[in-house]
Amino acid sequence: MANFKYKARLRSDWLLENADGIEMSMADVLRLLSAIESLGHLAGASKACNLSYRHAWGLLREAEKQFEASLLETSRRKGTKLTEFARRLLWANRRLEARLTPTLESFASELQEELARLYSSSIERLRLQASHGFAVEGLMRLANEKEALPLELRYRTAVEALASLQRGDCDVAGFQLPKGQHEACVLRAYTEYLSPEHHRLIYLSTRNTGLFVEAGNPKGIEGVADLVRPDVRFVNRQMGSSTRYLLSAILQQLQLDSGQILGFETTELTHMAVAAHIASGMADVGLGVETAAWRCGLDFIPLAQERYFFACHIERIESGALEPLLSLITSLAYRDYMDNLVGYDAQGIGQVLTLQQALATSWSSTLE
Known part of the structure; x- marks a missing residue:
């Protein structure tokens, strides 16, 4: 059977x-x-x-x-x-x-x-590890509808997923990187698990990441600098998540002390959990993907665009083992799903890239 x-x-x-x-x-x-x-x-x-x-x-x-x-x-x-x-x-x-x-x-x-x-x-089932997000959620839903693509999913942080890929405990590992000035800083957390000689990246999408605030923004929050205000309650993402790495990079750039942020140690495991935390009045602001803010009726303050990649071993690509996954990623059904996700841009979805092609100067700067 x-x-x-x-x-x-x-x-x-x-x-x-x-x-x-x-x-x-x-x-x-x-x-x-x-x-x-x-x-x-x-x-x-x-x-x-x-x-x-x-x-x-x-x-x-x-x-x-x-x-x-x-x-x-x-x-x-x-x-x-x-x-x-x-x-x-x-x-x-x-x-x-x-x-x-x-x-x-x-x-x-x-x-x-x-x-x-x-x-x-x-x-044999393809082993996927990735943080919980809307792109992966939709991919799994479609995969479950197709008997030709059995996926074994484990939700992990980006670092956990990449470490598993390095050990051979999974076939595909998902991670995110902000575009622009913070890319190299966040990439440093991942470089020890990625090798240009052994890995390829499958591009999935770009997504908008920013601050969630209550509808109408009653606290008048404008950016990350407002997180240190004594009247602002923050809800964070867990250690090892790409969202938390992005926040650390921004705090470092602004020379802000996380110890001054009320609620910095309060964490949630998903973007939707952060949004629900704020929508229920338990916090004033959090950081996550625009889709979650929209679904929970929150206002969204954009901070960065993140690219989402699946990392895999070169031999898995060359052997054709990932062809069913690539076909699903580039399918019309998945493209339609991604096009309807608020805050996501899937142009170029399914491209297989070398680390140098995908990361350009950021990869070199992390090795200096």
């Missing part, structure tokens, strides 16, 4: 348990709240969630009973909207999903690999 008619999936779900030990799943309640937020009335939300109006109403009333708080505000003129409690509940769940999604997807990929080993005729 070379190809599988099923895919392993893991989803997050949380329960409310009362004093009597009775549990209530929040899955349908949260789906309803999200639909009401979008549509403005319970009838449409019920239909969108494939629930009867009566059942949806009962779920929300039971949730209100458990929380001892109202979830909906109803008006004849304005329809139905969420209470502040319900909005915060919804954002708490969105933060949870943003945090757990990379981990669950990695575990699902590992589970799929374990299941594949149960069949003697299972085919």
